[in-house]
Amino acid sequence: MSQVLLFVLGVVAGGVAVFAVLDARRRRVNALELGLATEQMRLDRESEALETRRIAENQKLATDRATLQEEAEKQRAELDQRRQEVEAKLRQVISYSELEQENLALKRDLQNVDVSLRKQQLDQQILQQIQEDTAKRVLEVSERFLDDTVAWVSKSLTPNNFANSKKKILKVIGWCRDIGFDISDKREADYVSALQEEFERVVRAAVEREEQMRIKAQIREEQKLEREIEKELKRLETERKAIQVALEKALAEAKDEHNAEIESLRARLAEAESNTQRAMSRAQMTKSGHVYVISNIGSFGEGVYKIGMTRRLEPIDRVKELGDASVPFRFDVHMMISSDDAPTLENALHREFHHVRLNKVNHRKEFFRVDLEDVRRIVEAKHGEVSYVADAEALEYRQSLEMSDEDLEYVEHVFEEAEADMPDVDE
Numbered sequence: 001m002s003q004v005l006l007f008v009l010g011v012v013a014g015g016v017a018v019f020a021v022l023d024a025r026r027r028r029v030n031a032l033e034l035g036l037a038t039e040q041m042r043l044d045r046e047s048e049a050l051e052t053r054r055i056a057e058n059q060k061l062a063t064d065r066a067t068l069q070e071e072a073e074k075q076r077a078e079l080d081q082r083r084q085e086v087e088a089k090l091r092q093v094i095s096y097s098e099l100e101q102e103n104l105a106l107k108r109d110l111q112n113v114d115v116s117l118r119k120q121q122l123d124q125q126i127l128q129q130i131q132e133d134t135a136k137r138v139l140e141v142s143e144r145f146l147d148d149t150v151a152w153v154s155k156s157l158t159p160n161n162f163a164n165s166k167k168k169i170l171k172v173i174g175w176c177r178d179i180g181f182d183i184s185d186k187r188e189a190d191y192v193s194a195l196q197e198e199f200e201r202v203v204r205a206a207v208e209r210e211e212q213m214r215i216k217a218q219i220r221e222e223q224k225l226e227r228e229i230e231k232e233l234k235r236l237e238t239e240r241k242a243i244q245v246a247l248e249k250a251l252a253e254a255k256d257e258h259n260a261e262i263e264s265l266r267a268r269l270a271e272a273e274s275n276t277q278r279a280m281s282r283a284q285m286t287k288s289g290h291v292y293v294i295s296n297i298g299s300f301g302e303g304v305y306k307i308g309m310t311r312r313l314e315p316i317d318r319v320k321e322l323g324d325a326s327v328p329f330r331f332d333v334h335m336m337i338s339s340d341d342a343p344t345l346e347n348a349l350h351r352e353f354h355h356v357r358l359n360k361v362n363h364r365k366e367f368f369r370v371d372l373e374d375v376r377r378i379v380e381a382k383h384g385e386v387s388y389v390a391d392a393e394a395l396e397y398r399q400s401l402e403m404s405d406e407d408l409e410y411v412e413h414v415f416e417e418a419e420a421d422m423p424d425v426d427e
Contacts, residue, residue, distance in 0.1 A: 135180070142181040146172055150191055154198045159206040160361035162199045166192060210364060221311055228313050243268050289342030290315035291335075291349070293375055293388070294322070298329035298397030300367065304358065305334065305375065308366050309346040329400075332392040334372060337383060348382050349375070 149172045153165045169191055173183050289311035295304060310318035315336055323330035339345045350366065353374075359365040372390060379386050 138179060139181055142176045142179065146176055146181075146183075150194075154195060157195070157198055157202050159199075159203045162195075165199075166195055169195060224312075232313060288338075288340050291337045291339055291342050291345050291379075292319060292333060293335035293337075293372070294319055294331040294333050295392045295394075296323070296327055296329055296331050297392055297394040298400070299327045300358075303371070304367055304369050305372065306331070306367050307346065307349050307353070307375070309342045311342070329394065329396045332394055333389065334392070335375070335379065335386060335388040337379060337386055339383060345379075345383055349378060352378050 150169055153168050157165050170188070173188055173191070176183055289309055291307070291309050292315060294306050294308075296306075306322070308318075308322075312318050316333070319331050319333055337345065350363075353368045353370050354363075356369050357363070357365070358367040358369060372388070376386065376388055
């Protein structure tokens with residue numbers, strides 16, 4: 001039994017030992033297999049890398065081969081072309097006489113070119129001289145034109161055209177500059193300054209002429225006034241004498257008895273003597289007169305007034321003269337101011353409203369665009385309280401606007417019939 005047991009134990013022990021030995025071998029085999037698999041994978045990767053490198057090298061070789069073939073073809077073509085050129089030159093045989101004739105032809109061509117070049121240079125010099133002469137002539141003509149224009153403008157200068165004359169000179173200067181005639185700013189300023197000096201001289205001369213005309217007009221006005229006063233004095237003297245005769249007759253008939261008729265004749269005689277005295281006093285006063293403010297809406301529109309002066313005994317006669325055939329409608333009187341010094345009052349009003357003149361170049365035109373209240377204010381400040389008419393009647397103008405075509409035809413018909421009934425002057 002013990003032997004059997006020992007045998008069994010021996011067998012078991014041997015089996016365990018064998019198993020241990022085999023298990024160790026199996027592990028070594030597995031490790032070897034794992035190492036072989038890893039090595040195989042590494043070898044596969046290297047193989048793939050080598051294959052990729054081989055393909056790239058093959059492609060590069062193919063590209064280099066194509067490039068080399070192309071370069072070779074190009075060099076072969078260049079060599080063929082050079083060979084053909086050499087062969088062509090070798091086939092050309094040029095004689096000395098031909099070279100000599102060609103040389104002579106080249107010389108003739110060069111001589112012709114030289115002659116042509118010299119001719120062109122000469123033509124260029126002539127053209128340049130012509131251009132210089134033309135430019136000089138243009139400058140001379142421009143200078144003369146400018147001087148003549150300035151002289152003509154200065155000669156044509158009047159008190160009413162300074163701005164237009166200055167514009168003409170500046171325009172001519174601009175033309176001269178456009179064609180290359182240089183005019184300095186100083187020279188332009190000198191022209192303007194000379195024009196201003198000439199304008200001042202012309203204005204002074206015009207003022208002197210106007211003053212002479214004004215004096216002559218004043219003399220005529222004073223002479224006319226003297227005639228009117230003389231006529232009025234004669235009329236008053238005749239009236240006084242008639243009243244005196246009537247009074248003496250009434251006194252003789254009344255035999256020193258007082259009655260109403262005698263008192264009336266005495267009052268009339270005293271009034272006639274007073275009127276005569278006033279007329280004589282008026283004749284002795286050279287500055288007395290009337291300053292008038294009138295308007296003509298139909299001719300000049302709203303807000304335009306004429307401020308003038310008259311020495312007439314009846315100032316309204318002057319207003320009627322102004323409303324003659326030169327304007328379509330009569331003037332309306334807004335103010336009629338009696339003054340012992342009418343010229344001073346008139347000049348004061350003109351100076352006050354100088355900036356609102358309608359005609360800014362001819363100061364003899366006495367029309368102003370001004371408010372009537374401003375005129376009243378200045379008159380009261382210079383003269384004293386004055387009565388005036390604020391609203392213009394403008395009767396003829398307003399009736400003309402309101403008149404119908406039918407009424408217009410009727411009025412025209414009436415005038416035609418009246419003129420037809422007038423006797424012929426020749427008869």
